[in-house]
Amino acid sequence: MTRMKIESLGEFGLIQRLAKRLKVGPGVIRGVGDDCAVVEGPPMWYHLLTCDLLVDGVHFRVDRAKPEQIGWKALACSVSDIAAMGGLPQFALVALGVPRGCAVERLEKVYAGMQRMADTCGVSVVGGDTVLAPRLTLDVAVIGRVERTRLVLRSSAREGDHLMVTGSLGGAVTSGRHLTFTPRWAEARALGDRFPLHAMMDLSDGLAGDLRHLTAASRVGAVVQEAAIPVARHATVKAALTEGEDFELLFTAPASVSPALLEWAAGALRCGVTKIGEIVPAKQGVTLRRPDGQGIPLVLSGYRHF
Amino acid sequence: MTRMKIESLGEFGLIQRLAKRLKVGPGVIRGVGDDCAVVEGPPMWYHLLTCDLLVDGVHFRVDRAKPEQIGWKALACSVSDIAAMGGLPQFALVALGVPRGCAVERLEKVYAGMQRMADTCGVSVVGGDTVLAPRLTLDVAVIGRVERTRLVLRSSAREGDHLMVTGSLGGAVTSGRHLTFTPRWAEARALGDRFPLHAMMDLSDGLAGDLRHLTAASRVGAVVQEAAIPVARHATVKAALTEGEDFELLFTAPASVSPALLEWAAGALRCGVTKIGEIVPAKQGVTLRRPDGQGIPLVLSGYRHF
Numbered sequence: 001m002t003r004m005k006i007e008s009l010g011e012f013g014l015i016q017r018l019a020k021r022l023k024v025g026p027g028v029i030r031g032v033g034d035d036c037a038v039v040e041g042p043p044m045w046y047h048l049l050t051c052d053l054l055v056d057g058v059h060f061r062v063d064r065a066k067p068e069q070i071g072w073k074a075l076a077c078s079v080s081d082i083a084a085m086g087g088l089p090q091f092a093l094v095a096l097g098v099p100r101g102c103a104v105e106r107l108e109k110v111y112a113g114m115q116r117m118a119d120t121c122g123v124s125v126v127g128g129d130t131v132l133a134p135r136l137t138l139d140v141a142v143i144g145r146v147e148r149t150r151l152v153l154r155s156s157a158r159e160g161d162h163l164m165v166t167g168s169l170g171g172a173v174t175s176g177r178h179l180t181f182t183p184r185w186a187e188a189r190a191l192g193d194r195f196p197l198h199a200m201m202d203l204s205d206g207l208a209g210d211l212r213h214l215t216a217a218s219r220v221g222a223v224v225q226e227a228a229i230p231v232a233r234h235a236t237v238k239a240a241l242t243e244g245e246d247f248e249l250l251f252t253a254p255a256s257v258s259p260a261l262l263e264w265a266a267g268a269l270r271c272g273v274t275k276i277g278e279i280v281p282a283k284q285g286v287t288l289r290r291p292d293g294q295g296i297p298l299v300l301s302g303y304r305h306f
Numbered sequence: 307m308t309r310m311k312i313e314s315l316g317e318f319g320l321i322q323r324l325a326k327r328l329k330v331g332p333g334v335i336r337g338v339g340d341d342c343a344v345v346e347g348p349p350m351w352y353h354l355l356t357c358d359l360l361v362d363g364v365h366f367r368v369d370r371a372k373p374e375q376i377g378w379k380a381l382a383c384s385v386s387d388i389a390a391m392g393g394l395p396q397f398a399l400v401a402l403g404v405p406r407g408c409a410v411e412r413l414e415k416v417y418a419g420m421q422r423m424a425d426t427c428g429v430s431v432v433g434g435d436t437v438l439a440p441r442l443t444l445d446v447a448v449i450g451r452v453e454r455t456r457l458v459l460r461s462s463a464r465e466g467d468h469l470m471v472t473g474s475l476g477g478a479v480t481s482g483r484h485l486t487f488t489p490r491w492a493e494a495r496a497l498g499d500r501f502p503l504h505a506m507m508d509l510s511d512g513l514a515g516d517l518r519h520l521t522a523a524s525r526v527g528a529v530v531q532e533a534a535i536p537v538a539r540h541a542t543v544k545a546a547l548t549e550g551e552d553f554e555l556l557f558t559a560p561a562s563v564s565p566a567l568l569e570w571a572a573g574a575l576r577c578g579v580t581k582i583g584e585i586v587p588a589k590q591g592v593t594l595r596r597p598d599g600q601g602i603p604l605v606l607s608g609y610r611h612f
Binding site: 004005006007009011014015017018021022023024025027028030031032036037039042047049050051052053054055057058059090091093095096097098100101102103104105107108111112114115118119122123124125126127128129130131132133134135137139141143 | 310311312313315317320321323324327328329330331333334336337338342343345348353355356357358359360361363364365396397399401402403404406407408409410411413414417418420421424425428429430431432433434435436437438439440441443445447449
């Protein structure tokens, strides 16, 4: 039997393959495949469930990041997943793997950073688990909720939608922004209160890769105008397309509401919202329109975990 | 400044110290300190939230355990926490840290074992996260529910209660039972349907240490009859008291219902239920009554994670 190493599948291939082993029972609206799982809640609501596993040397480096930043980021990643569904984060569980000899004061700072993040979004850290591990490891699970009418999946983009992003992209790791970012849950709520959002996800693996996920899930194509991409200061278009860890929102809305949405956001959202392209039929694929008008296929080149 | 290493605090000291950094908001019935966190649910219900982090070399060894067993155990530990509150497990999130070069087939077997566990208790694995890690790492978060009238905390034991355990204790690691155990959620539900359970927890760190947690949380003492402890085959009393990983239930019920409970359990629960002692006033401490009648303080000697 040929043994396949995980590197040959990539993270998303692996997830798809493992998900095939799983059966999903009643009460599950969405299982594996979106930013959060969605399950039945009280009559008007769904519950949102997500977790993010961060490991020293992979998602942060204990010798470079401050412990407060590690705690902040660990919770912020999961809150960003809740934001991407249009939801409100509520409760968090923290699984902490600690190397032998770790100073308690260091861990207290990790928790202080996590609590600061929790304060910004009304999350209660209610429990977890603490064990020995070879490297500092944090898994933060967040439970949130969303009104049934406000749930935004990544699979609901429609032809003709305008494609938009919050904030600016690229250079998140080199600038250190990946440790200090504020998840866009308040922006997602404010946008969803005013405009019909069709599809949404957070940008963790780079615009190119993440847009592929959105278009594949929605069975559509997209055209991105390179000149329109809001590139972060000191970053390049390539960085915006491929580096990841931006934790901005990528979303689509009907072309008819796009002008009002952009005008409102310009006045109301400090992070800014930029229209970067349009949703097109699936058979047209995903294209990057260069400034000279040339269209090139936007290849899958997001951050690969394996 | 003196830097305190985690080893000098132990797991529970560390958890207490870190928990002080956390603020708990509305909707939280119980935060850190019980088998699960308890949060508001629909009118008749509470939600139960728990997670267990398992790391290769600490909680299992990839060179000794079958991958199916690792998946089974990872989910079973969290289901056992839900059982300990009298609840029903519903949904699970799986965070998976995978070493470079790991064979996909191995991970598929881990997931197959987890799904088999999920099948036994009606859990849907709805999502998670998959990242690189130095060693195979699994954090399984489980969301469950319990009727408000059926919630059983570890802090509700009362003087005069009888102290009971399910199954038999000791030798779980050496016998391999820690990889194959069935969490006692069905037994906990059946007992709670018929009898008023005052306090309950699952035995993960050994009877001696876990009983200390139950009595401390309840502000009571206890007397355990050594001769009554149901010691597993090939195990010793010392193993039952100190080794941990049994995942049986430790619970208390009023003395008045104890005879009926034990008689019913003898006929209805294959795992068996044994009365091992009584709850006494806090000032009497926690005592082990030797077969010769001598009482010795039952010292904290459960499994220490650090």
